[in-house]
Amino acid sequence: MTSLPLADRYARFRSAVFSGVEEGLPGFDEPTTEMELQSLWFSGAFGSEFTTTDGKAVRIADFGVWNSGAGPDFNDCAIVIDDQTLRGDIELDPDARDWERHTHGANEAFNHVVLHLFLHAPEHRFFTRTSEHREVPQVLLRADMLPEGIKPKRRTASAHLGRCATPLRDMDDARVQSIIESAAQHRLELKSKRLHRSVAAQGREQAVYQALAQTLGYRKNQQPFAILAQRLPLKKITQLDAAKREAWLFGVSGFLEGVRSDDTEPATRSYLRQLWSEWWKLRESCGRWLEDRQLPRWKLNAIRPGNHPQRRLGALAAMLRSWKPIIAPLADATRWSQAAWRESLLVLTHEFWATHYTLLSDVAEKPVALIGETRVQEMLANVAYPLLVPERTRLWAEYLELPALLDNQKVRLAVQRLFGDDPRGNDFRKKLHQQQGLLQIYEDFCLEDDSACANCPFPERLKEWG
Ligand code: SF4
Structure with a gap:
C-alpha cells in the first residue's frame, strides 16, 4: 500500500x-458489551498477531465462524503457535476468570478451545484448562492494539x-x-x-x-x-x-x-x-x-x-x-x-x-x-x-x-x-x-x-x- x-x-x-x-x-x-468486543475481535480490529501470556508468538490464520449455538464463541478457527497450526475454537471473555466462573473448564463443549482471549486478568496468574486438563494458550487483549479511529464517542x-x-x-x-x-x-x-x-x-x-x-x-x-x-x-x-x-x-x-x-x-x-x-x-x-x-x-x-x-x-x-x-x-x-x-x-x-x-x-x-x-x-x-x-x-x-x-x-x-x-x-x-x-x-x-x-x-x- x-x-x-x-x-x-x-x-x-x-x-x-x-x-x-x-x-x-x-x-x-x-461501557462496551461482550458482544461488541467479540465483533471488534472478529473484524480483525485487534490485529492477527499476538504474544501469549507465556511469551509465545501466535498468529490467527483463520478467525473461523461466530457460533450461533452453545459452546465457545468462535468455531472452526486456526491459529499458528510455535510453527504449529492448531484448529479449533476461540473463546473471548471480559475477564480471564470468567472461564471458571462460567464452568467452561468442566464443560466438554470447550475441550476444543485452542485460544482463550480476555481483557482483564487477575494479579496472580490464572491458567485456562479444559475438562481434559489441557492447558489453553491465553492472550490478553489491550486497548492499544486497536487502530486509531475506533474510539468511544467523545463529547x-x-x-x-x-x-x-x-x-x-x-x-x-x-x-x-x-x-x-x-x-x-x-x-x-x-x-x-x-x-x-x-x-x-x-x-x-x-x-x-x-x-x-x-x-x-x-x-x-x-x-x-x-x-x-x-x-x-x-x-x-x-x-x-x-x-x-x-x-x-x-x-x-x-x-x-x-x-x-x-x-x-x-x-x-x-x-x-x-x-x-x-x-x-x-x-x-x-x-x-x-x-x-x-x-x-x-x-x-x-x-x-x-x-x-x-x-x-x-x-x-x-x-x-x-x-x-x-x-x-x-x-x-x-x-x-x-x-x-x-x-x-x-x-x-x-x-x-x-x-x-x-x-x-x-x-x-x-x-x-x-x-x-x-x-x-x-x-x-x-x-x-x-x-x-x-x-x-x-x-x-x-x-x-x-x-x-x-x-x-x-x-x-x-x-x-x-x-x-x-x-x-x-x-x-x-x-x-x-x-x-x-x-x-x-x-x-x-x-x-x-x-x-x-x-x-x-x-x-x-x-x-x-
Ligand atoms: S477552535 Fe480552538 S480548540 Fe479548535 S482548533 Fe481552533 S484554537 Fe484549537
Missing part, C-alpha cells in the same frame, strides 16, 4: 503538536469562535486548502488502515460487505449492522436463495420477533408471512443469538423514517441480490469506475422496501429510492476510496472532486469555530474531502482541548505551515 504524501505531513504536524501527550486509545472502562465542542480563526483569516486560500487537504488525506489513511486490517482478517469480500453494511447503519446503528454481517457472513449467506437470505437477515436482527402481524397493513402481512415461512426453519439454529443479551442493540430514537434500520436492512438484502456488480469493481483499483459503481447502487430496488419505511408503517405514497445519492457518497467516502486509494494513489484526484455530503452538526461546528463569519468558511466545505479534513482537525484539536482554546497549539502551529 502506498502512503499519501500530504497525509504524512499532517500526521507529523499533529504528532508534533501532541508530543508528550498520551493519545489515549480507548480504555475498556467504557462535542461548544459553538464559539476559536482562537485559530485569527491566524486562519490572515492565511491565503491556498495555504488553508493545503492544511484541510492534508488533514483529509490523513483521515482517509486512518480509514484505509482499519479497512485493510479487516481485509487481512476476513478476506476482501467479507471486509467490504461488513463495511458497506455498517454504512447502512448511519452513525447510530453501525455496530448492529457490523454484527449482522459477521454472524451472517458472505460465504454462508450467498449460498442461500433470496427468500431464505432475507428471512435470515430479519430474523437474526430480532426485528421479526417483535412485530405482530395483526398490527400491520395487508402488504406487510404478506411480506411477514413470506419471511416467517423461511425463518421458522432457520430459527432454531440461531438460538444463542436470539437471547436478549445477544440481540443487536438497535438505536431507534430520533431516527428519520427513511433511515430506519429495518428499511436499511431491506437495502442490504437488495445489495446481496446484486452482489456481483457491487463487489467486482472493488476487486481491482486499476479497473475502478466510480460512475458505474454509483449506478449499480442507485438502481437497487425491492418489491416491499421501496414503498415501506418500517414493518409497522403504512405504504408510502410513491416509491422511495432504497439507496440514495447521500448513502452512495458515504459508501464512496468510507469504503470504496479508503479501500482503493492506497492501491492506486491517482484515485486521490478523483476523491478531491467528490461533492460534500449533507451538512452535519460537527462540520457546522468546525466551520463556526475555525472561520466564524469569514465567508471562506462556506467555500471550504463544498467538497467531501474538505468536510473530512475539517472533521479531522475538529476531532484532533477542538475535541482534545479543555481550555476554551487558550492552550490549543493549533493557532501557533499554523504559522509554521508553509
